[in-house]
Amino acid sequence: MTRRGYEGVAVAVPVTVPYVRYSTRGAHWFIGQALKRLLDASGLAKEQIDGLTISCFSLAPDTAVGVTQHLGLSPRWLDHIPNGGASGVMALRRAARAVQAGDADVVACIAADTNHVDSFRLMLGGFSDFSRDATYPYGSGGPNALFAFITAAYMARSGATRADFGRVCVDQRANALAAGSRVFSKPLTLDEYLAARPIAEPIHLFDCVMPCAGAEAFLVMSEQRARDLGLPFAALRASIERHNAFSSDPMMVRGGWHVDRDDLYAMAGCGPADIGFVQTYDDYPVIVLMQFEGLGFCRADEAPAFVRGRSTAWNGDFPHNTSGGQLSAGQAGCAGGFLGLTEALRQITGAAGERTVKNPRLGLVSGYGMVTYDRCLCTGAVILGEPA
């Protein structure tokens, strides 16, 4: 059975609640700020939001439904998608189908997290059954050790050097500064990257994201509704999603995108060469390279050569993570899974202004998330483009 496309779906109104390193406010504050910005930017009244997805790790003991009462919403379609870096792709896919089916007219997709000084540590201890039983006791205090394993094995297999990862990070920092990110204030040089202190070898300081508080959000509605409201929008050309792919691989050597990427391009009617910019989920640079491979931009284990031959700056020949990605813009919890989407929307709708990439007409946003044991379980991707 061929999958139905996303005709008639519009994705619009990218908003970002500026990131701060630490906040004493609760997650509901950031969600509320995102909602307010969505309403202000779209001109909609709150009552016109009749669909809602919430992606948040710091909401407990609330879930999405608690947010409806907290913020005074009464949606007829609701989803709770706390899936980290895959949250954006998953929220968009669900919201699009709801709009197509008429189950909701305007869906607000919001990702937000607060960050207190002990948020990260407390979250890790209770993140999943398997991490509680089989990884957290080993002291890594997070996925650093696991991605160290993955990085070391990838380097041995592919010949990748730290400098290869470093080039990607340097470009992302330049992208973040150009986009006005306040998390870092100066460019990153390759020497600084290489000299940074080790965290879990071979991962060093600038391979790791900085947890923040913040929010990202967008609206999903019909194309007709977007035009009626006068909102610039992007069309959703294709999407894929997969969980627990390649579970028989003894460790992560390839991401789940390999399984479904042909479906992605077939649905969009294009190939990797047609993509004008790529937003990957960059929890660690090794995963960026593995997304280039998984999404068909190069072959497996050949990403090092791929990045050596290109510039991934926003104004380079392979624009990538054009607002800096999490590595330079910060990771506001689940909002990290939305960051690529809101930047893609800005690029496609012209909101990126002077930062617009050379070919903004078709972009790919990849999602990756949820390290519950020794690898991320969720992989996904969407292709967004200019409306026809």
Added chain:
Amino acid sequence: MTMPLMRPKRKNPVQRTRQMNVPPWARGRVALSLTAAAAEGRFELQLCRDCGRVQYPPREACGHCTSPRLQWRAQSGAGELLALTTLHHSNDLFFRERLPWRLGLVQLDAGPTVVTHLHGDVTAAPARVSVGARLDRAGRAVLIAFPPEETPHMADDPMLREMSCDPRMRKLLVTDGMTAVGQAAVRALVKAGADLVWVGHAEPWKRHGSGLDDIASLPQVTLVPLDLSNERSVTELAGEIGGKVDIVINNAEVHRGFGIGARRGTDAARAEMEINYFGALRLAQAFGPALKGRAADGVLNATAWVNVLSIYALANFPPHGTFSASKAAAHSLAQCLRAEMQPAGIRVVNVFPGPIDDDWNQNLPPPKLAPEALAKAIVQALRDGVEDVYPGDVAQEWLERWRDDPRVLQRELAAGG
């Protein structure tokens, strides 16, 4: 290459003593079975009885065929180290205080991929390794990748020393040196490299012919008065030496051979309870705090508390019925002690021997456990960092029968064995 343990310099007495922050101790219910097996020195994983797949992390249904029929089975631990890393950062206090710390990712020959601590002699990936389960300082099982063959000074690896309670270079208290078991334990500990063994003895006027003076002549041995029925004796000794004791071995006991009808009055049973149960309580109240306070005090930190119980603690042996009851009470209290010691990272080791080859078991037929064998089992348990020890054939057999069905064992013992 593991460096042999170096004797540390004397401690600077005006500096604060580092306290214990235990590693993460939360585990789900199913995962605790891994800990229960490691407490007895075994590495076990779940095996699906329907499809044969080995499972990890522990779970409620087979990850391959969804069958709920999962059974814990001993594992060889043979595997391939896929990758390793050295942590230079941790949010967890235990690891943060002990950085850098090495971890590995191993694919077991049995199938699953596991995260492990690394023995220092596992240096590069890929490599063959042998994975074992040990209890960490939180008293929970963790997996460790060892080199496949034994290497020199293997036990002195700093990571492994956090998992074990090696008596070497340490100072111990053996609470009763008047008995054969106590004297054998003292000799075994001295042989295992203990620096100092304080040996308790009560009623010193009874020492002639007891063997106490033979061990008193060992250079590592210091005799100390200790009567577990006397609260003041216990608290005074704790005040004098408690701050230096690294391992407490409570072997003091009163053992008589009576059930209910064979001896009128409660005085024999009281004497057993007074030492076996209340004595253990007094000892734990007096020595516990100092032991906990030194749980992270350098490489020769306080590390363990050993209770010499009896296999009769599990199921009453009617000919020694009141003794059995006192050991059952002591066992229950030992579980309480383990819970109270857990946050401090002190290992409580419970030893359940069958009948010892001594005076009070004279009328029992063999097999009986030689005091030297019990002593050896205690030293090995400390080296391996295990918690529950059942030394000797009788203990092993009774344990199997008890686990199979304690109600059946009760009736067998009532009928004479």
Added chain:
Amino acid sequence: MNPMTTPNAQLLTQLAAALQGGGIEVVDLTQTLSPEFPQIALPPEMGQCWPFRIEEISHYDERGPGWYWNNFSCGEHTGTHFDAPAHWISGRHLPHGTVDTLPVQRLVAPACVIDCHQQAAADPDYLLSVADIEAFEAAHGRIAPGSWLLMRTDWSKRTDPEAYQNFDETGQHTPGPSSEAVQFLVEQRDVLGFGSEAIGTDAGQGFHLRPPYPCHYYMHGAGRWGLQCLSNLDRLPPTGSLLITPPLKIEKGSGSPLRVLALIAK
């Protein structure tokens, strides 16, 4: 006649005055009850006498903020203690043989003290002999009926419990009376009882005398009493002191720890 002015009433008044004024001294012959004080050790198959043990109930703390008190436990024969006739099989059927039924009139009684401390220092198994008694009487006069006979050995100065018990592989070695001496004291001198500084009224090797434990056997068999673990006997004159020896009034008790006091004239 005014009861306050009878000769005996005046005796009491004078005694009170002498006690207050210092002419009559009260000497404490009692060892302190403490957990360190040794108790009699029987073969392990037998029932044992409890040692003295004491534990706080509270000490001005969370267990009782305004007060200090203890619970203690011990046997009837722990520490400085009194043996009643019912304690021994030879006295089991005698009337007034338990501590609650003793004639209290006799709980204040004269004492004779025979000094064997040099002999005991030379020989821990020293047995007080009839000859020793005769030599004592030659110097100090005949032992009066109803007197305590106390054997001074200075054994109470052995403050190390091991030395006090004085065990070796053949058992305990402490001084006591010979079988003949006990029989003489009971039959020829009608003593009230026998008192020792050691842990028993009988010698440590008393099991090997004939009959075994002759002091217990003959004394209690004749309704007489025993005192053990006495101290300060070296402060008493050979004759003339008065002993005060009331045991606890335990129902059917065979003995009890007690405070033994002696009145001596200065």
